[in-house]
Amino acid sequence: MKTTTVIIGAALLVLGAQRSPADEISPEAQSAAQHVAVTTCAICHGPQGRSIAPKFPMLAGQHRPYLVAQLKAFKGQTRGDPDALGYMWGMAAPLDDEMIEALATYYSVQKPGPGRAVDAAEIARGADIYAKGVAEEGIPPCIACHGPGAAGTDDFPRLAGQHAQYLLKQLRSFQSNLRNVAVMHGVAKELQGKEMSAVAAYLESLGGA
Ligand code: HEC
Ligand code: HEC
Known part of the structure; x- marks a missing residue:
């Protein structure tokens, strides 16, 4: 009897831990x-x-x-x-x-807006950096964390459809450590201005899910 209570208690604790905070609002x-x-x-x-x-x-x-x-x-x-x-x-x-x-x-839970495409050549260059990184410069593929279609996950932000100007500024801020996040500083520190603009243009062009 006692053991059963303990087991049920433990199961409830696990369930409690799995409840997302959204359920408690x-x-x-x-x-x-x-x-x-x-x-x-x-x-x-x-x-x-x-x-x-x-x-x-x-x-x-x-x-x-x-x-x-x-x-x-x-x-x-x-x-x-x-x-x-x-x-x-x-x-x-x-x-x-x-x-x-x-x-x-x-x-x-709001629906993301549509993508906005401006310069096809820039977008193609940005898509390449997103998927493969820039090996010679030690820049990792963005897709490794931000995921296919830049949809993000619970651990990494969604970037798809974000304004290119905002993205570009964040990349510069990670590079200079004004926005001090070790993982993105590592990613951005060797990124050149042109590479940042290209990847930002690509991300802005993505919409939907
Ligand atoms: C190793 C995992 C990882 C990789 C690889 C990575 N990122 Fe990130 N990125 C993150 C994390 C984590 C954050 C959230 C930082 C924070 O907590 O503020 C982030 C945030 C960002 C943001 C800020 C988003 C916002 O809404 O302000 C941008 C822009 C960004 N990443 C672009 C890129 C680009 C471009 C690449 C590829 C060149 C890349 N990331 C590769 C992990 C990664
Ligand atoms: C007067 C304009 C203004 C108002 C009002 C405002 N924000 Fe912001 N918000 C900004 C700006 C500008 C940034 C980008 C900051 C940067 O470039 O680092 C931002 C960034 C953010 C971010 C970070 C997004 C990302 O991708 O990293 C969140 C989250 C946010 N705001 C939530 C809110 C919420 C919630 C409210 C209302 C309580 C709010 N904001 C009101 C101007 C505003």
Whole structure:
């Protein structure tokens, strides 16, 4: 009898650990987050997180754990690019953990916008870097982490359909460590300007899932 209780208890603990935080957000908190998203965040990030101006990243369809981590990094003032500081530190400061989880949930379930293709030659060069890296320069294939179609995973952000201008600036910020993330610094440190623009153009051209 005792053993059974312990086993059931352990099974419940495992189930508890597998529940995603999204399950724990109350409907009230979720609707409060939607209100904040529509009235505040949308001013820059656009309706449902599909922004128009390339300075403001698309949030629609981005993975929840990544969104949570970024909002916490803005709030903790560890994502230190001047635009992060100027725009997002203040925005994230008043958000508590539940609001952060709920905002991340809201954006993660929005439909990403379509891709936008500008220069076919640049896109082809960028697709090659994305899939193969640049062996001579020690640049790893982006696909190894960001996945096929740049759709991302729970561990790596989605890049498909993101604004090229925003992507390019992030790559420069990783390179200079203004946005201090060891893994992306390693990837970006040898990337040349032209390679960054090409891969950014490729990523912007991808849409959908
Ligand atoms: C006044 C404009 C503005 C408003 C309002 C705003 N943001 Fe931002 N946000 C930005 C800018 C600019 C960046 C890009 C910062 C950078 O370049 O590092 C950004 C970046 C982000 C990112 C990082 C995205 C990524 O791909 O890494 C998230 C997440 C985010 N904002 C969420 C929010 C949420 C949630 C709200 C509402 C509570 C909000 N933002 C309100 C301007 C804004
Ligand atoms: C070893 C795994 C790995 C590889 C390979 C990799 N990345 Fe990343 N990338 C990451 C991680 C992890 C993050 C999230 C960083 C953070 O937590 O802020 C990221 C973030 C990014 C971002 C920021 C996204 C945003 O919304 O702000 C861009 C842009 C990016 N990567 C581009 C690339 C490109 C281009 C390549 C190939 C040249 C590449 N990555 C290769 C792991 C990787």
